[in-house]
Amino acid sequence: MKKITILFGNYGSGKTELALNIALDLGRDHKDVSLVDLDIVNPYFRSSEHKNMLESKGIRVIAPVYANTAVDLPTLPPDIYAAFEGGYAVFDCGGDPVGATALGSLKSHFDRVRADTLALYVVNTMRPFQDSADSIIQGFTQIQAAARIKADDFVLNTNLGSETTGDILVNGYGIIRELVKKAGVPLAYVSGTKESLGVFKKRCPDYTGGYITLEIFMRPYWM
Numbered sequence: 001m002k003k004i005t006i007l008f009g010n011y012g013s014g015k016t017e018l019a020l021n022i023a024l025d026l027g028r029d030h031k032d033v034s035l036v037d038l039d040i041v042n043p044y045f046r047s048s049e050h051k052n053m054l055e056s057k058g059i060r061v062i063a064p065v066y067a068n069t070a071v072d073l074p075t076l077p078p079d080i081y082a083a084f085e086g087g088y089a090v091f092d093c094g095g096d097p098v099g100a101t102a103l104g105s106l107k108s109h110f111d112r113v114r115a116d117t118l119a120l121y122v123v124n125t126m127r128p129f130q131d132s133a134d135s136i137i138q139g140f141t142q143i144q145a146a147a148r149i150k151a152d153d154f155v156l157n158t159n160l161g162s163e164t165t166g167d168i169l170v171n172g173y174g175i176i177r178e179l180v181k182k183a184g185v186p187l188a189y190v191s192g193t194k195e196s197l198g199v200f201k202k203r204c205p206d207y208t209g210g211y212i213t214l215e216i217f218m219r220p221y222w223m
Contacts, residue, residue, distance in 0.1 A: 001026065002118040004089050004110075007155075008103060008147055009122035010130055010139045011095030014157040016047045017218050018122060018191060019092035020054070023047075024215075027059045032087030036080060037063040038102045039094035047092045050217060064102075076102060084109050096139075097146035104148035120188065121151035123179070125158045125172040133178040140183060153188030154180065155212070162216075164192065166199020173204050 005022055007015040016039075023035040037048040047054075048063035055061060062080050083089035093103045110117055121140060129135050144151060158164075158172025169192050180187050190200060191212035200207075 001088070003087070003116040004084070004091070004113055004118070006091045006093065006103065006110075006117065006119040006147075006149065007122055008093040008100055008119070008143060008151075009095060010124075010127060010136075010143065011099070012127040013095065013122040013124040013130070014159060014191070015095070015122045016092050017214055017216065018120075018155065018157060018212065019047050019090050020050060020217050021191075021212060021214050023054065023059050023090045024057060026088045026090070027057050030088050031058065033058070034060040034062055034083045034087060034089040036083050036089055036091045037061065038076075038091055039064075039099055053217075076105070080106075081109065084113055093147065095143075097142045100143045100146035104146055107148040110149055119149050119152045120155045121153070121185070122155045122157050123172070123176055125156075125175045126160050126168060131175070133175055133182050136175075136179050137183055151185050153186050154183075155189045155191055156187060157191045159192065159196075164196055166192075166196045166203065169196045169200045170203045173200070173207065 007019050009015055019035060023033055027033045035047055035054060048061055051061040062077060062083060064076055093100060123130060123136060125131055129139055154176060156172055156176045158169050160168055176187055187209055189210045189212050191214055194213050197211055197213060
């Protein structure tokens with residue numbers, strides 16, 4: 001990973017789960033790691049909900065002012081700009097074009113450190129409007145425009161939560177291969193639980209990219 005990792009994509013693609021895992025992985029090898037919760041729209045399934053756990057691991061959490069409160073219009077905190085000054089930072093961005101505008105508002109800062117920034121667009125082919133290459137491209141085009149940054153790579157994060165199987169991940173691989181051809185953006189990572197990735201590796205030997213093994217943190221409150 002580069003010094004700054006951006007995770008953006010459609011709602012429900014699993015950006016927050018990835019952000020938590022990447023930040024924790026970086027925190028094992030580096031002292032200065034920040035997780036920036038840029039989701040100013042969705043009040044649920046936020047990376048900042050795990051602030052205590054992250055900070056106990058030495059990871060700084062930067063979240064919108066009033067995040068996780070009853071206030072309707074959270075704003076970006078002043079200390080967000082510290083994430084661009086040295087160390088490692090993972091940006092967890094809101095899904096849909098509205099949520100991506102917060103990322104777009106930081107364009108001048110990302111432009112300054114673009115060589116050290118990896119922008120990853122996360123795809124979960126089991127979510128609405130992501131079950132075909134054409135439907136994914138439509139959302140991808142809109143979100144990328146709102147974010148004002150071009151994706152460097154795709155991350156295949158196909159899952160059905162606790163019902164995820166290796167077969168589901170394999171099926172998503174078929175869709176994203178078509179997406180790569182149509183969008184002209186490479187697939188850099190396949191992510192999933194240890195079990196689902198084990199099945200994927202056996203079924204898709206042609207894949208030569210990287211893997212992100214996920215520990216599941218984001219669970220519905222009723223679980």
